[in-house]
Amino acid sequence: MVTAEAITRSVQTFWAAGFSASATVYPGQQADTSALEEWVELWIESWEEAVRRDASPHIVRVNVTVHCFSRSATAATRVQELADAARDVLARQTIVIRDYDESGTPVLGHVRLREAEMHDMTRPQGAEHRGVLRHAVVAINGRAESLAEAI
């Protein structure tokens, strides 16, 4: 069974190994971003288990989002650069899901991420931040499958 925890840790590990464009803040992590010029937040926002037979492998549809923030006053498109970098790391990737609680971190399955969808969220920001904090979101749907063993 591919658990939400295993999917999350596996995606975060994959992300940490591949993304170096800026600092990453993970859910649950407390970070003082007031001093940061830019950062990204990696979220797995939903896990939806697909209908299946009792004997069939687990299939979980996941939604991964990366929120990119930039305060750069000199590079107006920096937030788009961060979004592109995030997309390059995650889009169309197949990520191994491992059980990091077990010795040897055995493989539980894989998550296949699809093409990315990007949204510029800068405008909804409060007027006091407009032109200062830019915010872009990269959203990628994926499908996690546990290993299917022949019976």
Place this chain on the structure above:
Amino acid sequence: MAVSNLTRNLRDGELRIKDGTSGTPQSLTVLLDEGDLRWAVRSNTIEVKDRGSITDGHTRKGDEEPVSLSFTVKWTQLIGKAGNPADPLQLYEMLMFTSGADVVSTSPDGEQETLTMEFTVVDPAGVAGEKITFSKVYRESLTMTEGDDANLIAFSGRAFETEPLVERV
């Protein structure tokens, strides 16, 4: 109570395919199927009307018809054992009787290649599960389809019998 009236759905079913290997048949449980197994018991009736009148006419049994059945499965590996004898048998090569997979027909030599399919439906109330056995199932078509979410393998065939065997398990 020996029966339960709790509705069954695709979560309760399991499709298993067996070949005709003597002793211990090769078999595999169909994983990642779409839960759309469908079969139809068909019958022919000869209507004999009396000068066009149904009221005065009668019916007779017509020719027997085999059971038609179909199901769809998400496409994973097509060739396993046929590619390497150490690899597990895969659905595609079993349904196709691919050379090297050593799949044996359940019908005698010279007849069409057939398999046995067993569809077990567990009673979610735990009272009375049932197994539906289709014998001498032959392939009419195997349709491979690409898709965004998953590629699919669709089997369509017939069981050369008038009805499947339904038994309590």
